[in-house]
Amino acid sequence: MSFxxxxxxxxRGARAVKTENTIEAFRxxxxxxxxxxxxxxxxSKDGVVMVFHDExxxxxxxxxxxxxxxxxxxxxKITLKTGAQIPTLAEVLDLLNEHGVCVxxxxxxxxxxxxxxxxxxxxxxxxxxxxxxxxxxFFSSFAWEALEETMALxxxxxxxxxxxxxxGDWRPAAKKVDAYSIxxxxxxxxxxxxxxxxxxxxxxxxxxxxxxxxxxxxxxxxVEAFFxxxxxxxxxxxx
Ligand code: G3P
Ligand code: MG
Numbered sequence: 462m463s464f465x466x467x468x469x470x471x472x473r474g475a476r477a478v479k480t481e482n483t484i485e486a487f488r489x490x491x492x493x494x495x496x497x498x499x500x501x502x503x504x505s506k507d508g509v510v511m512v513f514h515d516e517x518x519x520x521x522x523x524x525x526x527x528x529x530x531x532x533x534x535x536x537x538k539i540t541l542k543t544g545a546q547i548p549t550l551a552e553v554l555d556l557l558n559e560h561g562v563c564v565x566x567x568x569x570x571x572x573x574x575x576x577x578x579x580x581x582x583x584x585x586x587x588x589x590x591x592x593x594x595x596x597x598x599f600f601s602s603f604a605w606e607a608l609e610e611t612m613a614l615x616x617x618x619x620x621x622x623x624x625x626x627x628x629g630d631w632r633p634a635a636k637k638v639d640a641y642s643i644x645x646x647x648x649x650x651x652x653x654x655x656x657x658x659x660x661x662x663x664x665x666x667x668x669x670x671x672x673x674x675x676x677x678x679x680x681x682x683x684v685e686a687f688f689x690x691x692x693x694x695x696x697x698x699x700x
Contacts, residue, residue, distance in 0.1 A: 468680070468699060470686060496563060502566050503529070504582055507532040508582055510583055529571040537549075568608075580602075580608075584614045600618055600620050644666040669687075
């Protein structure tokens, strides 16, 4: 096997089709033609790596409060609004292993101070699950310190610097972590920026792209891959 990133990655599994970042979403992706999925990794209060996007439970459940104020066993008992549950990273990696699907783990510390710790815990789980394979895994984060940590722990695993409008200058971070890719907000990309990133020697991924026309345009400008909420639909549209 070699590292072979497809044009379409399933964003939070397949969040337009199944509840984002849940076993249902990843199972759907695994049973479809999706070869790579993206997920968000965040720590519970007791340091277990959960797969969840938001710092708070409010949007996804009928509860309110922070995810990192609850232990993993409490989080596991929560029924999300859709009836799904919050999985651990270990559970998701088991499923992906079973199906041979690859993963972009977005390290998402619930607080800036937890960036390095979150990265360390993620790496621990990845190793326990035998997912420490440079062909099947790459890391990304808006918390660039987390990427520095993964670089120290696992230099062979590729790193993607995530950029959004409030990120600031990504260039020093990309250099510091010897980034494989820049993962940029699709709506902020311009042809000039795309050229600069590519000329800098980085691969370029864009999130979140659900409009095939936007994907085609960005692709023609040099963007190589897209995080898509309905990856199956996008794969068909781009075929
Ligand atoms: O990694 C791509 C994308 O997931 C980044 O933004 O907020 O959806 O985690 P977000
Ligand atoms: Mg994400």
